Amino acid sequence: MSPSRSFIATSEYRVIDRAPLLLAEGDCVRVGAPDPDWPGWTWVTAITGRGSYVPDGHIEPRGDGTAVVLKDFHARDLSVVKNEKIISLREVQGWHWCRNANDEEGWLPAYLLKSCPSG
Secondary structure (H helix, E strand, C coil), X not given: CCCCEXXXXXXXXXXXXXXXXXXXXXXXXXXXXXCCCCCCEEEEECCCCCEXXXXXXXXXXXXXXXXXXXXXXXXXXXXXXXXXXXXXEEEECCEEEEECCCCCEEEEEHHHEEECCCC
């Protein structure tokens, strides 16, 4: 696990999906197409019918159009406002799992983040 890093949001980012996909280790999902804009992310659909892109390292394809989930995954994005300070807890293929000052956590794309001193 990489150490946390401080960032500033370079623009506003508003979450649209209020019921994001939640996967648990061992779940079986249907595998769709790789994300054309974010290499290393693949569309999956859960038994509930909800879908999302997930990091390739979180699934193990079975070769029959399905995959087993290797790690818990929550597809929750994090809303931010421009110049908001956030902490990246980890980075996966161009997306950061972040925490804001209210202890809310979620994903943000790297292009929205500008490094800042940790202080």
